[in-house]
Amino acid sequence: MTTRILTPLILTGLGMLSAGVLAGALIIPTPAPDGLAAATGPDTVTASHQQFADERTVEASFETSAEQSITTRAAGTVSESLCKPGQTVESGTRILSVDGRPVIALHTDTPLYREIGTGATGSDVLALQQELARLGYNAEGNGTYGWRTAAGVRQLLSQAGETNPDGRIGPADVAWLPQTNVTPTQCTADLNASLTDGSEIIKTGGQLTAVTFPTPSDLRDGKRTFTLFGVKASLDANDADKIDDRITDRTFLDQIQASDGYKTTLADQGGKKPTATLALEQPINAIKVPPSAITGQNGTRACVSPDGKRAIPVTVIGSALGATLIQPEQSGTTIDHVVLGHKLDDVQCPATTTE
Numbered sequence: 001m002t003t004r005i006l007t008p009l010i011l012t013g014l015g016m017l018s019a020g021v022l023a024g025a026l027i028i029p030t031p032a033p034d035g036l037a038a039a040t041g042p043d044t045v046t047a048s049h050q051q052f053a054d055e056r057t058v059e060a061s062f063e064t065s066a067e068q069s070i071t072t073r074a075a076g077t078v079s080e081s082l083c084k085p086g087q088t089v090e091s092g093t094r095i096l097s098v099d100g101r102p103v104i105a106l107h108t109d110t111p112l113y114r115e116i117g118t119g120a121t122g123s124d125v126l127a128l129q130q131e132l133a134r135l136g137y138n139a140e141g142n143g144t145y146g147w148r149t150a151a152g153v154r155q156l157l158s159q160a161g162e163t164n165p166d167g168r169i170g171p172a173d174v175a176w177l178p179q180t181n182v183t184p185t186q187c188t189a190d191l192n193a194s195l196t197d198g199s200e201i202i203k204t205g206g207q208l209t210a211v212t213f214p215t216p217s218d219l220r221d222g223k224r225t226f227t228l229f230g231v232k233a234s235l236d237a238n239d240a241d242k243i244d245d246r247i248t249d250r251t252f253l254d255q256i257q258a259s260d261g262y263k264t265t266l267a268d269q270g271g272k273k274p275t276a277t278l279a280l281e282q283p284i285n286a287i288k289v290p291p292s293a294i295t296g297q298n299g300t301r302a303c304v305s306p307d308g309k310r311a312i313p314v315t316v317i318g319s320a321l322g323a324t325l326i327q328p329e330q331s332g333t334t335i336d337h338v339v340l341g342h343k344l345d346d347v348q349c350p351a352t353t354t355e
Contacts, residue, residue, distance in 0.1 A: 043342070057275050057278075058214055060275070061211070062262075071175065071176075072199060078192060081096045089177070089183070090105070092160075103174065103175055104175070107178070107180045107181075118149075118167065129141045129149055137151075150168075186202070209253070211247045222280045229259040284317065288324070293344075295311075305344055
């Protein structure tokens with residue numbers, strides 16, 4: 001009888017104890033594991049240094065010379081070709097031979113349109129005499145083809161390799177040049193090619209004459225480098241202390257024109273402009289701090305503080321990977337560490353002084 005009474009009482013007691021333990025577990029918070037504990041950041045950090053080149057990306061554009069075609073009136077088979085792309089052809093020099101007879105590249109203000117000799121007169125005669133004189137040969141210079149002009153023509157043709165010239169000259173003897181020299185971009189009369197009157201022998205023009213780019217308005221002062229397709233050019237400031245945004249240096253242009261990047265750009269039918277980089281030639285030694293170390297910023301001017309009391313005016317010169325890059329306004333100022341966030345509440349950044 002006694003056992004029957006005690007059993008329910010014991011079970012009831014155990015149930016109440018379990019409920020109490022459960023209630024206690026719900027009321028008392030469980031400590032978080034060490035790895036999940038809330039992190040508390042420092043309020044002072046050490047400033048570091050970083051080289052700042054103020055690198056910018058700009059679109060490059062190209063300027064090229066107009067294409068021209070050099071032709072000859074000589075007809076026959078090309079027995080010799082002296083043309084080489086990129087190698088300048090001077091007036092008065094042999095450019096090729098047709099059926100063994102030399103063809104001279106010749107600039108005259110009036111192209112030779114007929115065969116002329118002793119006694120001929122006209123603007124073409126005068127133009128020939130002027131070019132002969134420029135090249136150092138005999139010529140009267142009066143528009144009448146005299147013995148001096150005939151002697152000069154014989155000298156010119158002999159120098160070019162013609163045997164026994166008779167002192168006469170005509171369109172088949174020359175390839176007319178629009179200026180005193182040209183630089184072929186393509187030689188179109190190969191050895192053994194068959195020519196007719198008016199055949200093209202040289203293509204000129206299409207040469208890269210300049211690379212241009214838009215200049216960002218907020219560049220840091222300083223001499224810069226321009227890099228395109230791995231080729232670098234040094235940029236000088238112009239009279240307004242701005243970098244020159246048009247590069248005409250021949251060495252740089254030749255390297256660009258020979259690059260695979262330039263050839264790919266020309267072949268791109270979409271017309272997408274290539275990108276280049278502008279960077280300071282001498283990078284700035286900048287101080288790197290967290291953005292929360294900056295206070296009182298107005299444009300590029302701001303302050304930092306080493307102790308939460310003293311304000312050091314600085315110039316904000318850029319940012320990198322979530323950090324702010326600064327320089328002290330006053331040369332010789334050292335910034336080893338800075339305070340962050342709420343520790344800047346009592347720091348007053350002095351206003352810019354104007355004179």
